[in-house]
Amino acid sequence: MLYRLSTMAVLLTASLFASPTRAESNSTLLAEKLKTSLNQMVQKVQQAENPETKRTILSDYLTKMETGLKEIQAKPSINAQDKQTLAALEEKFQKHLSILEGTEGNDAVVDGDLDAFAGSVQQSMEQAGFSGGGFYISTGALIIIILLLIIIF
Numbered sequence: 001m002l003y004r005l006s007t008m009a010v011l012l013t014a015s016l017f018a019s020p021t022r023a024e025s026n027s028t029l030l031a032e033k034l035k036t037s038l039n040q041m042v043q044k045v046q047q048a049e050n051p052e053t054k055r056t057i058l059s060d061y062l063t064k065m066e067t068g069l070k071e072i073q074a075k076p077s078i079n080a081q082d083k084q085t086l087a088a089l090e091e092k093f094q095k096h097l098s099i100l101e102g103t104e105g106n107d108a109v110v111d112g113d114l115d116a117f118a119g120s121v122q123q124s125m126e127q128a129g130f131s132g133g134g135f136y137i138s139t140g141a142l143i144i145i146i147l148l149l150i151i152i153f
Contacts, residue, residue: 031126033145038122045118051111055100058118062097066090068148075144086145096121 041061048054069090073083100117102108109117 035126038125042118042122046115051114054114054118055109055111058100058114058121059097062093062100062121065148066093066097069093069145072144072148078144092125096124 041057044057045054048057069086072078073086073090078086098104099106100109
């Protein structure tokens with residue numbers, strides 16, 4: 001796993017710095033990686049045989065994303081604009097987690113709706129908008145987020 005992660009990190013870094021990057025290309029790359037990660041999570045939830053496993057998959061994914069985004073924001077190399085973007089993403093993941101768990105005044109997702117909830121999380125996060133006037137993210141923050149997504153799945 002570590003070898004795969006190291007190889008992917010080197011290839012990703014090289015590809016990002018091999019040619020000039022623009023906010024739009026950074027956003028597109030992040031959006032595609034996030035879509036892949038979300039799709040894998042949805043597939044795992046749908047393939048799980050019981051509600052407890054489905055709920056655990058969802059909870060683990062949302063918690064790892066929220067925690068990872070929070071840790072990235074704490075890095076001194078992340079600029080203020082990136083921190084705002086990351087905070088907005090973290091807030092979205094946290095909101096989905098509170099709905100899943102039934103905290104912060106929400107009713108918990110019932111067992112029979114977990115597949116649909118996973119799809120709803122996927123749709124909501126894909127529509128978060130990383131291009132066309134959506135979020136802007138710098139190359140440095142982009143690399144860190146993509147590494148987070150690689151580690152999660």
